[in-house]
Amino acid sequence: MPPEHPGPNWRALLRAIGRNRTPCQLVIQFTDHCNADCRQCGMRRSHSFPRSRLSLDRIKGLIDQAAASGIQVLSFTGGEPLLFMDDLTAAIHHASAAGIRYIRTGTNGFFLKNPQGPDFDHRVGRVIEALAGTSLRNFWISIDSADPAVHEKNRGLPGVTAGMEKALDRFHQAGLYPSANVGLNRFIQGPHPLGMDNGGTYPSRQARAAFARDCRNALRAFYRRVIDLGFTMVNACYPMSLDAEESPSRPAGASGMNAVYEATSTDAMVDFTPLEKTILFQSLADVLPEFRPRIRVFSPRSSLRALVRSGSEWGSGAGRAAYPCRGGVDYFFIDAQKGRVFPCGYRGGEDLGSLVQAVRNPSVRLNCRRCEWECFRDPSEWLGPLLELKTAPWRLIRRWRKDPDDFKTWWEDWRYARAAGFFNGRRPPEHRRLAKWAPTGLAADPA
Ligand code: SF4
Numbered sequence: 001m002p003p004e005h006p007g008p009n010w011r012a013l014l015r016a017i018g019r020n021r022t023p024c025q026l027v028i029q030f031t032d033h034c035n036a037d038c039r040q041c042g043m044r045r046s047h048s049f050p051r052s053r054l055s056l057d058r059i060k061g062l063i064d065q066a067a068a069s070g071i072q073v074l075s076f077t078g079g080e081p082l083l084f085m086d087d088l089t090a091a092i093h094h095a096s097a098a099g100i101r102y103i104r105t106g107t108n109g110f111f112l113k114n115p116q117g118p119d120f121d122h123r124v125g126r127v128i129e130a131l132a133g134t135s136l137r138n139f140w141i142s143i144d145s146a147d148p149a150v151h152e153k154n155r156g157l158p159g160v161t162a163g164m165e166k167a168l169d170r171f172h173q174a175g176l177y178p179s180a181n182v183g184l185n186r187f188i189q190g191p192h193p194l195g196m197d198n199g200g201t202y203p204s205r206q207a208r209a210a211f212a213r214d215c216r217n218a219l220r221a222f223y224r225r226v227i228d229l230g231f232t233m234v235n236a237c238y239p240m241s242l243d244a245e246e247s248p249s250r251p252a253g254a255s256g257m258n259a260v261y262e263a264t265s266t267d268a269m270v271d272f273t274p275l276e277k278t279i280l281f282q283s284l285a286d287v288l289p290e291f292r293p294r295i296r297v298f299s300p301r302s303s304l305r306a307l308v309r310s311g312s313e314w315g316s317g318a319g320r321a322a323y324p325c326r327g328g329v330d331y332f333f334i335d336a337q338k339g340r341v342f343p344c345g346y347r348g349g350e351d352l353g354s355l356v357q358a359v360r361n362p363s364v365r366l367n368c369r370r371c372e373w374e375c376f377r378d379p380s381e382w383l384g385p386l387l388e389l390k391t392a393p394w395r396l397i398r399r400w401r402k403d404p405d406d407f408k409t410w411w412e413d414w415r416y417a418r419a420a421g422f423f424n425g426r427r428p429p430e431h432r433r434l435a436k437w438a439p440t441g442l443a444a445d446p447a
């Protein structure tokens, strides 16, 4: 049977909003095995800890529970999920047969390294054939830097950037349009780290402006590179650094975070101060309009705007400028070690027990804003006004009247998502519709 590549399920969205919920999302950490060296990640191969993977039977059982609970959005993350390709494709088939519509997974691209190798075409062909034959909707390939040498050294995957360039056309011909996933870090432009010249402090307005300009230029270099490589979609993962006492295998730190998802580290590469994050997010929001006409850019500017607004409150968990994260209420994470259900990958002290129970009767309070994990924060922010429209419409209208840009940015995100085909990774971009988003009157930064 040909794979199904559905558009948005408006009925399910409205039904969920009617119950004061958003469509539920589940992230299953397929495995924590990995074959890359990324210094920003606790699962890098040089980091020694007992590795795990969930058995296919266990994953199928979890998928059945997810489908029975009405979950429609399912991500398989790692580690490197493609290390276990047969299980991965079997799990995707199982999920689509169970009625789950939106299925995502991704890779570090290890099968794309050494593109001059005699087996390159065979390696790539096998991956494309396996994935394109499933109902996978979105497939991401991670990329850390506009500079191939920096990216490949960090990943320990020589030649992988040229491999992406060589393989992307073949993916597209097979009807799979991978997205470039950048984890925002200090090396997105190249070997010279962002913001390290003055030890990460910005005492003056000029210093902050200079850092913002550097961020914008670095982001531009990155987006230009992924367009040149042939990507048609791009997503930004916000930096996930935790304080040393909050990292995996340690007790919860001051903020109550206790990561079970080891895609975090204390490395300076992703360790931005709250002020730096505010500037970085604002820079991303500033730069995105330049690229929206050329590539489908997932990152919603309304979410970035909310993160910027709540910047001063990071770490306190008490921010009011952004909608609370739906982690533990509508969004859930399952770890590769034991297949336990958590509100997200960073609240490892809160084992929620049964998935069905957690989805049907959430016991978690809706008040967390302790990190910027975009998988959960972006949709929480994007769908927040729809929920508020139902529960407190006058409050929302008052707020939007007070800050019309807030409404404008949010509404633009929706219109752009429509022009971008709701980021369906099984359809090509409609360049004619994207081109209408060409910005006017943007001031260029000096080179
Ligand atoms: S970021 Fe991904 S590819 Fe890199 S070490 Fe971590 S799990 Fe592996």
Ligand code: SF4
Pocket: 325, 326, 327, 328, 343, 344, 345, 346, 347, 368, 369, 370, 371, 372, 373, 376, 377
């Ligand atoms: S903000 Fe969301 S993803 Fe982050 S710790 Fe809270 S529930 Fe988890």
